[in-house]
Amino acid sequence: MGEAVANAYLHGTPMPGSSFIYMGWHCEDDILTITVKDEGMASRNSNQIPLSKQRVAVLGRGIEIMCSLMDEVDIEFGSHATVTLRKRNHLQSILTPSAKTS
Secondary structure: OHHHHHHHHHHHOOOOOOOOOEEEEEEEOOEEEEEEEOOOOOOOOOOOOOOOHHHHOOOOOHHHHHHHHOOEEEEEEOOOEEEEEEEEOHHHHHHOOOOOOO
16 A cells, blocks of 8 residues: 555656545454545656666666555556555465365
């Protein structure tokens, strides 16, 4: 969630200090869903910040990080960006006794 919020701030707040980032979450059927939405005009190339070579080494991996940690990552671009992250409770299926008989 932190990476999605950081991206919303960097790329989707046209007026930092007066723009809002909306965050929400809910859990249903052992799936945690997190949503982050900004107020900016979002696109893959909007609000690009000139980067030095040193900053390129640490920036630009946000989507990759989210994809590696979550089961699903949906990003909708339009008049704003909405990032939806989903994580299943894999541990629950391991701990729940199986209905199978031997």
